[in-house]
Amino acid sequence: MTPEEFYARAVAHADGERRLPMPAQSMWEIFPFELDGLRTKPLDPPVLPEPPRNGEGGTPCRACDHLDEGVAWSDERWVLTGFGEPLGLPFGAALMPRAHLDLGDLDEVHAAELGMLTVRIDRAVNALDGIGRVHVNKWGDGGAHLHLMFFARPAGLLQLRGSNLPLWEEMLPRFPEEETAANLRTVARALAADGGVAHG
Ligand SMILES: [Zn+2]
Structure with a gap:
C-alpha cells in the first residue's frame, strides 16, 4: 500500500x-x-x-552541537543527559551516541551497548524512591541523532500508565529542581559502577 x-x-x-x-x-x-x-x-x-529532520539533509545537528551540555553520565561512545530543566516527573533523561547515528545506523558494538545501557538505566531509575515504572521511548521524528528517552512514572499514579505519559507530563507541575538533579546524579552514579563516568 x-x-x-x-x-x-x-x-x-x-x-x-x-x-x-x-x-x-x-x-x-x-x-x-x-x-x-x-x-x-x-x-x-x-x-x-x-522535510528533513534536525541533523539530516545538510542541516546542522543540535545533538552533535550540544553533546557535552548537561551530561550526567558518559563513556567513550554514549552520553546520558537530563533535559536541562525539571519535568513533571521524578526522572527524565536521553541516551545518545556520541557519533551522529540513528538507530538503524548502529554497528554491532553500539547496538550491544545500547541494549546493556537500556537495561542498566531502567534498573537504576527503578531503584529511585517512588517510581512505578520506567518508560523507554524512541521516536526520532524531530531529530536524526538517536535519542532514547527514559521517563519515570510515579508509583501508584495509575492514570499515568502507558503511552499517554508524555501528555500527562506536560500538564503536571514541575518536579522540584533539587530532587530532579539528585535523581539524575543517583542514576549516573549507578551507571558509572559498571563503566563510564558520572558527571556532577
Ligand atoms: Zn548529531
Whole structure:
C-alpha cells in the first residue's frame, strides 16, 4: 500500500471533515481528557518527500552541537543527559551516541551497548524512591541523532500508565529542581559502577 492509498483508506474511515473516530482508549482511565467538547483533528494528507529532520539533509545537528551540555553520565561512545530543566516527573533523561547515528545506523558494538545501557538505566531509575515504572521511548521524528528517552512514572499514579505519559507530563507541575538533579546524579552514579563516568 502506498502512502496515498493508506491516506485514502483512512479518510474513507473518517467523517466528512476527515476526522477519525475517537480511539478506544478514550474510554480508559489513562486517557487524559474528558470527551465533552473534544474532537479529533482532520487528518492531513501525506507530505512526500518528508522535510528533513534536525541533523539530516545538510542541516546542522543540535545533538552533535550540544553533546557535552548537561551530561550526567558518559563513556567513550554514549552520553546520558537530563533535559536541562525539571519535568513533571521524578526522572527524565536521553541516551545518545556520541557519533551522529540513528538507530538503524548502529554497528554491532553500539547496538550491544545500547541494549546493556537500556537495561542498566531502567534498573537504576527503578531503584529511585517512588517510581512505578520506567518508560523507554524512541521516536526520532524531530531529530536524526538517536535519542532514547527514559521517563519515570510515579508509583501508584495509575492514570499515568502507558503511552499517554508524555501528555500527562506536560500538564503536571514541575518536579522540584533539587530532587530532579539528585535523581539524575543517583542514576549516573549507578551507571558509572559498571563503566563510564558520572558527571556532577
Ligand atoms: Zn548529531
